[in-house]
Amino acid sequence: MWHNGVFGNPTAGSVFESRPHMTTAKAVMINTAVQWEMAGTDLTRVRQGFGRADLTNLYNLRGKMFVVNETDVLTNLQTKSYTKAVLQNSTDPLKITLVYADPMGSPSATRARVNDLTLKVTAPDGTVYWGNNGLGVGGGMWSTSGGAANVVDTAENVFIQTPAAGLWTIEVVASELVQDARPETGGVIDADYSLVVSGISPAATVPVGGRVTTNAGKGLANAVVTLTDTNNQIRTTRADRLGYYRFDDVETGKTYTFSAKSKRYVFTPQTVTVNEELTELNFVAAP
Ligand SMILES: [Ca+2]
Ligand SMILES: [Ca+2]
Ligand SMILES: [Ca+2]
Secondary structure, three states: OOOOOOOOOOOOOOOOOOOOOHHHHHHHHHHHOEOOOOOOOOOOHHHHOOOEOOHHHHHHOHHHEEEEEEEEEEEOOOEEEEEEEEOOOOOOOEEEEEEOOOOOOOOOOOOOOOOEEEEEEEOOOOOEEEOOOOOOOOOOOOOOOEOOOOOOOOEEEEEEOOOOOEEEEEEEEEEEOOOOOOOOOOOOOEEEEEEEEEOOEOOOEEEEEEEEEOOOOOEOOOOEEEEEEOOOOEEEEEOOOOOEEEEEEEEOOEEEEEEEEEOOEOOOOEEEEEOOOEOOOOEEOOO
16 A cells, blocks of 8 residues: 555655555554454453554545654654644544654663653644543543653554544654664754554645745845645735735645745745645745
8 A cells, every 4th residue: 555655655666665664554553453342351452452453444544644654853852743634524533643663772771661752632622632641551442631641652642533623733742852763863862753643634724834034034024925836826925014924724735836025035936745834934035
């Protein structure tokens, strides 16, 4: 499925070249597994894990999914935020899974995990769900709100059986990075992760904005900013008196070219794939 680009993912020449990261394969399996009812002593979380892997369910959800395949990176205490829409007529549960690969732990440590990434989900009405809260030992099939950040597990889930329609905010927080988990950036302690969200509309909209300034950082009032999509549909907005501009309702998962115009100044257009709210898509005039 990955090689066929079923999740809107990039692919390569062969099935060996286009593979998801291990954490993504794990996150997708957990996310789309079918749980048994928690009943008696046989089907507790300890006994069933996150349920039975279900490829049919995975395939059927492919158009209602958002997948981060270790492409986003955090340094200590940074947060990455995603906004995803649950549609009015959706009958799917909202399931969010974060998986990260932890550096090797020490057998003598009291806690096996080394780094701590954390999943926090905020409903359209502001209710907060922390990863794995209500899902652990003695818990049920679905998340309970409130609680606290999970500091133990390297797989964190938020499962909402009947999610409210509207925009949900999903945050991945690097609560504690003590060891490098990304050798590709030597000398920098950072970590990547996989995030799988199912039960959402892939066409969620988000605001995109930023500031238009001179080379010296002075905001350019009334600068005209243009957004062009791949079908050459154009939207235009004007910066306010401090140079800030904003487009509401930009469809996510698509690539746009943004360009700015202001008298006497020249700006380089920017081509961006919008996957989340952008607040700092800034234009600085050429000197
Ligand atoms: Ca955590
Ligand atoms: Ca690194
Ligand atoms: Ca990695």
